[in-house]
Amino acid sequence: MKKIKVALIAGKMVGGGVESLLMSMSKYLDKDKFIVDLLVDSDSKLVPKEEIRKYGVNLIFVPPYQNIFKYLWGLRTLFLRNKYDIVHANISTLNVFPLAVAYFCNIPVRISHNHNLISPNAGKLKNLTKYILSFFSNIYPNYRVAPTFKTGKWVFRKKKFFIIKNGINPERFLFDSKQREDLRKKLGIKEDIILLGSFGRMVQSKNLFFLLKVFEYIRKYSSKDKYKLLLIGNGPEEFKLKNYVESKSSLRKNVIFVSSQKDISAYYSALDLYLFPSTAEAFGIAAIEAQTNGLITLVSKGVPDEASVSGNLFKKFYNYDVKSWSKFILNTTNSNTKLRSELSMQLRNKVFDSRDMVNEIEELYTSAFREQVK
Numbered sequence: 544m545k546k547i548k549v550a551l552i553a554g555k556m557v558g559g560g561v562e563s564l565l566m567s568m569s570k571y572l573d574k575d576k577f578i579v580d581l582l583v584d585s586d587s588k589l590v591p592k593e594e595i596r597k598y599g600v601n602l603i604f605v606p607p608y609q610n611i612f613k614y615l616w617g618l619r620t621l622f623l624r625n626k627y628d629i630v631h632a633n634i635s636t637l638n639v640f641p642l643a644v645a646y647f648c649n650i651p652v653r654i655s656h657n658h659n660l661i662s663p664n665a666g667k668l669k670n671l672t673k674y675i676l677s678f679f680s681n682i683y684p685n686y687r688v689a690p691t692f693k694t695g696k697w698v699f700r701k702k703k704f705f706i707i708k709n710g711i712n713p714e715r716f717l718f719d720s721k722q723r724e725d726l727r728k729k730l731g732i733k734e735d736i737i738l739l740g741s742f743g744r745m746v747q748s749k750n751l752f753f754l755l756k757v758f759e760y761i762r763k764y765s766s767k768d769k770y771k772l773l774l775i776g777n778g779p780e781e782f783k784l785k786n787y788v789e790s791k792s793s794l795r796k797n798v799i800f801v802s803s804q805k806d807i808s809a810y811y812s813a814l815d816l817y818l819f820p821s822t823a824e825a826f827g828i829a830a831i832e833a834q835t836n837g838l839i840t841l842v843s844k845g846v847p848d849e850a851s852v853s854g855n856l857f858k859k860f861y862n863y864d865v866k867s868w869s870k871f872i873l874n875t876t877n878s879n880t881k882l883r884s885e886l887s888m889q890l891r892n893k894v895f896d897s898r899d900m901v902n903e904i905e906e907l908y909t910s911a912f913r914e915q916v917k
Contacts, residue, residue, distance in 0.1 A: 547912050548578045550627045552641045554608065554634035556587040558776070558803035559744050560828040561633055561658050564709055566591070567897035569600040573905060580625065582618075582641075584608060588777065591805050608637060615644055622648040628912055632684075635659045636676035636698060642683035651915035652908070655684035657698045662748035662823035662845070686911050690826040691849050705907060708849065709826045710900030713891035715808045716835040718884045726813040730773065730799055737770050739872070740814040742807050742829055743821075745778030750820040750843065752780075753863055755787060755794065757818070760869040762793045770872075775801045775810060811836035816872060820863065821845045830857070835890050837883035839875060841868060852893055853886075 549572070556562045565581065572579050578601075583590055585604040595602045603621065606613035618641055622630070629652040630645040632638035638655040645653045657680075661670050677698045681687075687704035689695030695704040732738050739758065743749050751774065758772045774784070781800075788794045801810075811817070817833035819842040824830075827850035833840045834852040842850065844861045851857040860868060 546576060546578050547629060547908060548625065548627045549580070549629045549631060549908065550622070550625070551579060551581045552630065552632040552634060552638070553581055553583045553587075554637065555584045556590045557744060557778070558589045558805070558807075560709065560826065562589070563711070563828060564658075564897075564900075565633060566594070567710065567712065568901055568904060569595055569598045571898050571901035574599045576905070577908065580621075580627075582621070589803055589805055594805075608634070608640065611640070615640060618644045619648060622650060628652060628916065629654065629908055631656060631908075633658060636673045636680055639676055639679045639683065646683040652686060652911045653684045654686045654688060654907070654911070655680060655699075656688040657694055658690065658825050660694060660697060660823040660825055662821075666747060685915070686907065688907070691847050693847065694825040707900060707903045707907070708895050709828050709831075710895045710897035711828065711831055711835065712897050713835050713894045715806075716811060716832045716887075717891060718837045718880070718887035719809065719812045720880055720884065722809040723812040723880065726809060730813065732771060732813070736768070737815045738773055738813060739770060739816050739818055740773040740775070740810070741818045741820075742775040742810065744803075745774075745776045745780040745784060747780060748822050748845075749776075749780075750822050750845075750863070751784055752787065753820050753865070754818055755784070755798070756865045757820075757868045757872070758798065759791065759793060760865050761872055762797065764869070765873060768797070770797070772798045773801065773810070773814065774798065775804065775807055777803045808832070811838060814838055816841065816875060818868075818872075819843065819846055820868070824850070826850060831894060835887060835894050837887035837890070841871065852890055856886075 553565050580601040580603050582603050582605050584607045586607045605617045608614045627650050630650050631654040632641045633656045635657050642653045680698050681702050687699045688707055689704055690709045761770050788798045817838045817840045819830050822845040824846045827846040830840050830842050830850040834856045839856050841858050
């Protein structure tokens with residue numbers, strides 16, 4: 544059988560969970576069966592070019608989707624020139640745009656992969672846009688994918704869709720005492736300090752201002768300088784968050800900001816607790832990564848239960864009450880690194896591996912191609 548040509552629509556690469564999924568696909572898709580092009584917006588901030596090319600994937604930059612006419616024309620030119628068999632779009636409700644182009648270019652397999660939900664605090668305009676686009680989301684794809692039932696149901700409604708859970712490479716997220724020591728030294732964190740952390744795009748749905756309120760409460764009711772908070776990421780909320788921290792004397796020297804990294808896996812080992820107060824997560828891959836590292840992981844009701852790896856580590860709150868979150872943290876003792884290392888090694892076999900995820904995607908590609916190209 545001839546190799547199947549696949550265009551992966553990545554949108555913007557900014558160091559988030561979807562990019563992690565796409566990198567796993569880039570790495571593990573069988574290059575003896577598939578020719579893979581990764582289409583990335585040209586204004587992306589974090590594109591691991593060398594890694595992508597090392598995996599045997601063609602990296603192609605396209606105009607940013609904000610410039611919609613250039614974007615659509617750029618895709619049309621590519622689709623007609625490269626004659627793809629499959630276009631697999633990963634920009635959620637915005638999938639309507641590349642898949643419309645794919646439809647009119649007669650590309651046989653058009654996959655819409657939804658990775659998000661309506662978030663209560665994302666802003667009325669953003670949610671309204673998502674909601675309106677969702678009504679057009681079922682016109683052009685002939686295959687639909689989501690990581691959970693809830694994530695698929697809101698956008699695909701009565702249409703059939705496949706559930707393919709997001710996977711990780713557990714080896715990357717195992718606890719490492721050497722990494723812990725090196726990173727804490729780099730960050731200026733003494734070993735007796737309890738380091739809290741949250742990693743991801745700094746947008747409203749991540750609810751990081753709530754996290755700062757929790758940290759203020761902890762600082763108020765704990766011994767001086769016992770806790771510090773590490774936030775890794777960039778995004779539209781970054782400036783406001785940094786301004787808020789600067790305006791509070793109790794936070795100024797105790798909240799550490801680190802810009803988005805191509806690989807943040809080592810930073811989990813530096814932490815003692817992971818906090819994830821998001822208002823709407825399609826899957827919550829960071830919670831899985833944190834638990835794999837042996838971290839007690841506090842999540843909000845906005846994080847699905849599918850993100851639980853260990854009942855002992857996954858603590859879910861069904862409210863956004865500062866006092867409840869804070870009291871739990873204050874009553875949680877610092878982890879024993881030896882026990883954590885053992886737990887991390889045990890959990891690596893419980894995690895859904897990204898290779899298994901890619902195997903399921905390959906099966907979908909192959910069966911869809913056979914169905915459409917007879």
